[in-house]
Amino acid sequence: MFSDYSLAELSSIFVMQGFAGLILFSVFLLMALGLAIIFGQMGVINMAHGEFMILGAYVTYFTSQFFLNFIPDLFSVYFFVAMILAFIASGALGMLVEWLMIRRLYKRPLDTLLATWGLSLILQQFYRSVFGPREVGVELPSWMMGSLPLTDVVEVQINGLFVMALTIVITIAVALLMYKSNWGKQVRAVVQNRMMASAVGINTEKVDRYTFGLGCGIAGIAGSAFTMIGSTGPTSGQLYIVDTFLVVVFGGAQSLLGTIASAFTISQAQSTMEFFLSGSTAKVLTLLSVVIILMLRPQGLFVIKVRR
Amino acid sequence: MSSNNDKSNTFSSTRRKLLMGMATLPAVPLLAQAGLFSTPAHAQTPATADVNTTGLAVTDDEVTVGILHSITGTMAISETGSVQAEKLAIEQINAMGGVLGRKIKYVQEDGASDWPTFAEKAKKLLVQDKVAAIMGCWTSASRKAVLPVVEQYNGMLYYPTFYEGLEQSKNVIYTGQEATQQILAGLDWVQREKNGKTFYLIGSDYIWPRTSMKIARKHIEGHLKDSSVVGEEYFPLGHTQFNSVINKIKLKKPDVIYAAVVGGSNVAFYKQLKAAGIDLSKQTLLTISVTEDEIDGIGGENFAGAYSCMKYFQSLDNPNNKDFVAAFKKMWGEKTVIGDVTQAAYLGPWLWKMTVEKAGSFDVDKIAAASPGIEFTKAPEGYVKIHKNHHLWSKTRVGKALVDGQFEVVFETPDLIEPDPFPKGYQ
Numbered sequence: 153m154f155s156d157y158s159l160a161e162l163s164s165i166f167v168m169q170g171f172a173g174l175i176l177f178s179v180f181l182l183m184a185l186g187l188a189i190i191f192g193q194m195g196v197i198n199m200a201h202g203e204f205m206i207l208g209a210y211v212t213y214f215t216s217q218f219f220l221n222f223i224p225d226l227f228s229v230y231f232f233v234a235m236i237l238a239f240i241a242s243g244a245l246g247m248l249v250e251w252l253m254i255r256r257l258y259k260r261p262l263d264t265l266l267a268t269w270g271l272s273l274i275l276q277q278f279y280r281s282v283f284g285p286r287e288v289g290v291e292l293p294s295w296m297m298g299s300l301p302l303t304d305v306v307e308v309q310i311n312g313l314f315v316m317a318l319t320i321v322i323t324i325a326v327a328l329l330m331y332k333s334n335w336g337k338q339v340r341a342v343v344q345n346r347m348m349a350s351a352v353g354i355n356t357e358k359v360d361r362y363t364f365g366l367g368c369g370i371a372g373i374a375g376s377a378f379t380m381i382g383s384t385g386p387t388s389g390q391l392y393i394v395d396t397f398l399v400v401v402f403g404g405a406q407s408l409l410g411t412i413a414s415a416f417t418i419s420q421a422q423s424t425m426e427f428f429l430s431g432s433t434a435k436v437l438t439l440l441s442v443v444i445i446l447m448l449r450p451q452g453l454f455v456i457k458v459r460r
Numbered sequence: 461m462s463s464n465n466d467k468s469n470t471f472s473s474t475r476r477k478l479l480m481g482m483a484t485l486p487a488v489p490l491l492a493q494a495g496l497f498s499t500p501a502h503a504q505t506p507a508t509a510d511v512n513t514t515g516l517a518v519t520d521d522e523v524t525v526g527i528l529h530s531i532t533g534t535m536a537i538s539e540t541g542s543v544q545a546e547k548l549a550i551e552q553i554n555a556m557g558g559v560l561g562r563k564i565k566y567v568q569e570d571g572a573s574d575w576p577t578f579a580e581k582a583k584k585l586l587v588q589d590k591v592a593a594i595m596g597c598w599t600s601a602s603r604k605a606v607l608p609v610v611e612q613y614n615g616m617l618y619y620p621t622f623y624e625g626l627e628q629s630k631n632v633i634y635t636g637q638e639a640t641q642q643i644l645a646g647l648d649w650v651q652r653e654k655n656g657k658t659f660y661l662i663g664s665d666y667i668w669p670r671t672s673m674k675i676a677r678k679h680i681e682g683h684l685k686d687s688s689v690v691g692e693e694y695f696p697l698g699h700t701q702f703n704s705v706i707n708k709i710k711l712k713k714p715d716v717i718y719a720a721v722v723g724g725s726n727v728a729f730y731k732q733l734k735a736a737g738i739d740l741s742k743q744t745l746l747t748i749s750v751t752e753d754e755i756d757g758i759g760g761e762n763f764a765g766a767y768s769c770m771k772y773f774q775s776l777d778n779p780n781n782k783d784f785v786a787a788f789k790k791m792w793g794e795k796t797v798i799g800d801v802t803q804a805a806y807l808g809p810w811l812w813k814m815t816v817e818k819a820g821s822f823d824v825d826k827i828a829a830a831s832p833g834i835e836f837t838k839a840p841e842g843y844v845k846i847h848k849n850h851h852l853w854s855k856t857r858v859g860k861a862l863v864d865g866q867f868e869v870v871f872e873t874p875d876l877i878e879p880d881p882f883p884k885g886y887q
Contacts, residue, residue: 172703287757383727391698426704431695
């Protein structure tokens with residue numbers, strides 16, 4: 153399979169695929185960060201995660217329409233406004249859902265699976281009724297299109313770079329929030345021992361609500377970013393949910409570092425295999441290796457190294 | 461390979477049975493014609509007992525048909541257009557006085573993008589509602605689920621989607637193109653006009669793209685001069701990362717990218733192609749899966765310059781189509797777009813009406829027998845005729861995508877193409 157290419161070609165292949173892998177890594181990480189908080193920290197199996205992403209995507213779509221129609225001069229920066237609005241919308245919906253539903257289920261983590269699955273169906277139908285069944289596409293400002301040529305075959309896509317930068321910023325922000333801030337300490341205290349945390353004066357209900365809201369808000373940002381590469385329809389969220397859980401579980405659910413490492417491993421493996429094998433085969437092989445590794449290490453790859 | 465051989469054997473044996481079955485049919489139209497002469501279709505309303513001997517839901521002033529599509533679930537996006545077109549056709553037929561003097565009433569059921577549900581609802585429509593015909597299905601999977609039901613309960617299904625072929629049933633009229641109709645002329649065109657010699661085949665990973673690509677590959681390697689396939693690849697449904705295959709395209713520099721990517725993946729595919737700097741004015745992209753509907757999601761600016769090979773485009777310049785587009789937009793809104801399948805769905809009720817009037821009866825056996833030879837001169841795509849294998853004769857057209865999401869038709873076959881659902885040498 154290597155013999156079809158010359159040495160020079162092979163080296164550009166690895167550079168290109170490495171870069172494609174990095175974009176995939178950013179995408180995976182962006183999808184998984186919100187879930188890592190909700191599932192990893194709170195133990196809620198949130199099957200509606202994809203629908204929170206799609207809400208962010210719809211918000212981005214409507215923001216772009218608004219800018220196009222009312223303030224076309226500022227269209228080039230609409231994306232930043234859209235991301236903030238997506239975060240607020242998904243986060244607010246997340247907090248509402250937590251208050252209505254999730255908080256009654258903390259003692260029954262498996263039931264959260266069913267409840268959030270139902271929620272995802274409800275949200276899908278809601279999107280379909282309100283926004284229509286057809287997929288919508290978001291127009292990008294021109295500076296986000298195109299690519300920077302490095303050599304004549306190797307080109308770096310600008311929106312890929314943008315997603316990467318965004319992922320880095322959000323990952324750092326989440327890490328600081330969880331491990332450096334007072335609020336992060338409270339979250340981890342509540343996760344470890346709810347009674348004790350409550351006894352030392354932490355308002356556990358409030359912490360729960362904001363944590364869930366934060367996870368959903370990050371999903372909204374991810375959805376906003378995905379409008380650059382994918383389409384937005386009522387059921388698009390379903391496309392992401394399996395990969396997202398895969399990344400989080402493989403990494404070791406409670407570890408942020410694990411999530412990063414697992415997103416990196418899966419994306420690079422898949423990207424490289426995709427070049428030499430076919431797309432479907434690469435996906436199957438990736439899934440198979442994840443299954444095998446999880447059989448050997450059910451707790452996930454990186455859980456031990458992390459402070460809990 | 462051996463499994464392929466098995467398949468072709470079963471196909472040819474079912475085909476043989478069908479042909480044998482059809483051989484006995486010519487006796488029926490004679491009887492039907494006798495009825496037709498005594499009761500001219502439009503002049504007066506024939507008695508119900510004469511036109512319905514099998515207990516269908518036909519009264520003196522109404523006839524019931526079924527509409528069976530997904531209005532929920534993942535396929536709702538695609539099937540909405542079909543439902544709209546079928547309702548429009550029914551409304552127009554009713555405005556003209558209906559079928560054999562009877563207004564069409566429809567019962568709509570939701571297949572919910574779930575194949576067993578499709579089968580269940582088809583059974584409900586046939587057994588409980590006694591519908592005279594079903595307009596429905598979209599994916600091949602849903603059709604395969606419904607097929608045994610319409611055969612067992614002797615219903616009539618009008619199926620609108622272009623599909624992979626390899627099927628024929630007395631109980632189904634296929635109003636979309638089968639694979640060879642859509643593929644061969646398009647490939648010939650791209651070699652002739654775009655000097656395409658090397659092809660890269662890309663599809664979503666399920667039966668339709670795989671079968672279509674198999675036919676395309678046979679045609680490229682066997683029938684086009686000095687042409688070759690330099691790559692062939694399939695991606696899971698819903699896949700959104702095409703960077704790897706785009707990199708391969710950059711390395712292998714095929715003359716033609718031949719694509720059958722479906723659904724949401726399309727959006728990712730074309731956006732990433734554009735972002736990766738692949739210039740569709742220099743490299744030809746020909747797809748068999750992107751209609752005006754998909755461009756809505758992809759965005760006209762991301763797809764402009766690509767070519768799509770279909771039998772119908774909304775921009776077709778003929779009087780039939782102008783009327784159709786105007787009526788469709790009047791009923792469903794100015795912003796709606798009409799894709800290939802939507803038009804094929806529109807043909808269903810009309811073809812059924814004309815067949816019923818030719819047969820002078822709503823009975824399914826008589827309709828099945830009367831179908832071959834039915835012509836629809838007012839079809840938006842121009843003119844269609846039902847072949848004895850229950851597919852339509854149709855033209856194939858190539859459209860160049862414009863920034864506004866519409867196609868400019870750059871080629872159409874001069875003649876109607878004979879449908880060939882079991883193409884020899886292509887399986």
